[in-house]
Amino acid sequence: MYELTMLKSALADGTAFRQCTFEVFARRLQNERRYGVVAGTPRVLEAVTDFVFTEEQLASLTFLDERTLDYLRGYRFSGQIDGYREGELYFPNSPILTVRGTFAECVILETLILSIMNADSAVASAAARMVTAADGRPILEMGSRRTHEAAAVTATRAAYLAGFVGTSNLEAVYRYGIPGSGTAAHAWTLLHINEDGTPNEEAAFRSQIETLGVDTVLLVDTYDITKGVQTAIGVAGTELGGVRIDSGDLGVMTRKVRQELDALGAYNTRIVVSSDLDEYAIAGLRGEPVDSFGVGTSVVTGSGAPTAAMVYKLVEVEGHPVAKRSRGKNTVGGGKRALRTHRATGTAVEEVVYPFNAEPPTFNNLNVTELTIPLMRDGEIVEGLPTLEESREYLAKQLVTLPWEGLALSKDEPVLSTRFVGFDAQ
């Protein structure tokens, strides 16, 4: 609402068409993490392109005057967006997006842009840590039931960006082409009872094998895990694809189940574990015979940081830098670009932020990567932006460039610092 009341006031006092620059950045990394992952950029660009007001919506805006309603009726963003590509790493004060246009056209995008960037980056930032913790073993996203029904779909996308290999969410499969995965829940085993109501796990397993094939994953912990594994191999034979364990002490259980599978000759049957895993639980299972992980709640809720705390701030008006002076919330005025320096080995050294219209600073003996790329020109999405797959590969490569302590899970300072070059003291 304040976006539209500001628009109304700005149309009235003549400031609506001042050329402005807004910036998306984060003052800090959540939970004292060491890096953040930019996600949601393509969704932002599409949402900005589609951001229009219907007559029905306009009719509900009874606090606006005719001039403002007219403006909104014809609204289409026609400005410029530059910023970090999706899958890029970010740190406190990284200028993640720079949005330029009139005050009127930029100010009403705040909530749209931030809600997408904050939600998607929160998930990707958590998911990347889980992928690191899994140390090469695949992770499936299966958290749809633990977040808003629409957020579930985009959370899956962000987790895949960060290196998850698949998802249980079929809408994400349909919409984004992410590999799907899923076999059975406990309900499947519980459904199979004898006529007297007693459990019949064997019938459940037999039916699942018949329909989904011997390569399926059987959920073995509905009753007794040891018996469950025995029954599973009894029914499926030693070529069973996998067993899933969703409860108990996963370290102890996976060792026991691996021994049991091996003793039964099912050397190739994989062990899938789920049950409230987060990056720490995954790391704790690093030495155990786990073949893949299923992660739900913790990834869709950002593992303790469900939002990325990005803000959208006015930093420049008609070429003049502007900045607020609120205690603890100081900002640096002026439009910005950023680059990252790397040693010859590839290791990242620091992020350098410089004025949007300045020449980039130069560095001796360091390689330079420009982080700010054009994303939208005159309201049109720039062609040839990276696909989800490309951004996924890009992120994987960027993580390798961090100094080794950057991938540790414990709390610490951001692993790269951000230096401002070429700004006046403000």
Add this chain to the structure above:
Amino acid sequence: MYELTMLKSALADGTAFRQCTFEVFARRLQNERRYGVVAGTPRVLEAVTDFVFTEEQLASLTFLDERTLDYLRGYRFSGQIDGYREGELYFPNSPILTVRGTFAECVILETLILSIMNADSAVASAAARMVTAADGRPILEMGSRRTHEAAAVTATRAAYLAGFVGTSNLEAVYRYGIPGSGTAAHAWTLLHINEDGTPNEEAAFRSQIETLGVDTVLLVDTYDITKGVQTAIGVAGTELGGVRIDSGDLGVMTRKVRQELDALGAYNTRIVVSSDLDEYAIAGLRGEPVDSFGVGTSVVTGSGAPTAAMVYKLVEVEGHPVAKRSRGKNTVGGGKRALRTHRATGTAVEEVVYPFNAEPPTFNNLNVTELTIPLMRDGEIVEGLPTLEESREYLAKQLVTLPWEGLALSKDEPVLSTRFVGFDAQ
């Protein structure tokens, strides 16, 4: 995906049309809170009614056979749903929703039902604690930018259910009729600069007053708060509606600003505070001259508990109770109803859960409230269910029935216990 692979297997082995009962419940309250708030029920009922598969979606389900696709093509839920009304309190093991029908029609609703109930109940459960902490002073929801763009709208609804008085989210105003609120951000003040680029806070305030009237709320902390307040009253006069403070030590600042406003004769100018408030920060401001609160991030993210941890479990097949035996995840089989007992004074005593088809147990000297009501019959939403406004009033009344320690913010056991009566030892 596993919902549909289970459906495929069940259609193949003949179990798809077994009469089943699924139950939504929570094993625990998040963050050791003392009660939870049921929210999302009407959204679930609508979503279940609208849950169909398009031809385009069906074409993407390449892992299904023709029989399963045919089933989905004709799918409409035709079963029964009973459960807690929206705005009801819940505790561990409360049977929040009971879904009855064939295995096929019930099993594919898990993700849909849980994603809505978990998201909405997480927000409502956090918001109710903030309302208690605010002790009668109004709270506005303004967290849209800190959660997924669609989750923002329903989070607003859940916060309003829990007693928030309004929102900055216009889509929620439009869709749910929640009162809207919003005036200006820091960008508004920053936009108003002189030709040489120096700040002109006075111009920003003057323009806002001219457009929005003297009853508006001016944001006074962009530069220096003391000067900001002085400028605000200088421009607006002593009848200014309010000032908002969004940074700094809010306790100290509100006292200083109140003194300043009073010294300027603006006795009726309200003080609105925002800036990362949660229930604890609100409680900490109880003794300060705050007139209303704006709450963002913490409410839309459930204040540390972004999901309600509700699960959807098969509890009955063809009249037989079923339950899994996984360690730490035991459940009680069989369909269930619940009632709550109250003393003559109105204070709640306990929740009693009994078999779905049994007569309710009776109690001497205690009043009994049935918690389980019919919500859907043969796939149709029951008529006359409470409106959002009615549920909001209902919740406010229920909170008063809790033993006094139930409204404390600190961690503890659930304030009411849940007793199972009439179930066989399983």
